[in-house]
Amino acid sequence: MDCPRCSGSLETYELFGREAEGCETCGYVGVAVSHESEPVELESWQEALDRFKKE
């Protein structure tokens, strides 16, 4: 799957039991929400992704 912003390669991460796709090239973060309808706060996901990548 390619990044919708820059057409780069997306990396798939697992955060809090959900899958998130992120692009290291432009910083795009997409969350695949399947069966939960909670609104996704993109900033929170970005912070979570940053923490995830540092570990």
Ligand SMILES: [Zn+2]
């Ligand atoms: Zn990108």
